[in-house]
Amino acid sequence: MNEEQKQQMVKQRLQQYEQQIFSLEMDKVALVAVEDTEGVKNIDIRIEAVRKAHSAVAGMV
Numbered sequence: 001m002n003e004e005q006k007q008q009m010v011k012q013r014l015q016q017y018e019q020q021i022f023s024l025e026m027d028k029v030a031l032v033a034v035e036d037t038e039g040v041k042n043i044d045i046r047i048e049a050v051r052k053a054h055s056a057v058a059g060m061v
Helices: 003-033 037-058
Strands: none
Touching: 003 037
16 A cells, blocks of 8 residues: 555545544534433533544554
């Protein structure tokens, strides 16, 4: 695999992480609307995990 292919894969993965974060944020808004505080806590943990993964992969660039 050449460097350009690797960079493209990293870029795609970062976009996937950004989509996951946005999706989780939408879920969080819905949970807040129905006052599901436990669900909000779980979503916050998942968002933080995806953000950490995003940062780790971004460091590969």
